[in-house]
Amino acid sequence: MNVTVKYFAVCHEMLDRSEEEMELPDGATIQTILERLEEEWPEIAEFYEVMQMSVNWEYATEHTELSEGDEVALIPPVTGGCDV
């Protein structure tokens, strides 16, 4: 199956791209994507404690199973608004 993976903020910067298409085996989860990214960016593991993931605009976990056409995003800690 094919999914779209989006990268924001620090993830966008570290991977040097904002999104990509990924071909995944049936039964793949977000964990499958993270393992692939680890090959390119091993330090990504340091972010797992604080990073969130989403599937089709809803927060998800690394165990969430994916389907054809899903839009997945890596969500670094959000810092919108003002006065952090």
Place this chain on the structure above:
Amino acid sequence: MFKITTEVITGEEVREAVEGPDAGAVVLFFGTVRNNTEGRSVKCLEYEAYPPMAEKKMAEIAQEISEKWGLDRVAMIHRVGTLEIGEVSVAVAVASPHRKDGFEACKYAMDRLKQIVPIWKREVWADGEAEWVKPDAVFFDAPKPHKTDSQID
């Protein structure tokens, strides 16, 4: 109205979205770009968002406010791109029959926005360096496999 925009925020857009004859109060909040962070001079801020998810999460916050306070007219708009000192990054408007609920709901909306709405802020310092803001002293760049109590504000 729940919106991510690249345009200047005036506040009129959110006020008009919530006004109505049964409102005894319209609470309007602006977040603005401050010229320093803990004393270090800021040149400007750069905001990035995941617009469809951000707008969906804003609508969910409004739903939470409806359930908690029975207020059904909430509007939120957040700007993205480069913002100069003093410019408005976010505006929230809440209409309510009485001001107490309006103030509480508006504060709640901002608190939740900062928790669940996918928007990120990058500080461009006056000395030319820039970095993504790290909430709650969670460190991004240095290897920190485990947070300790001393790292949490």
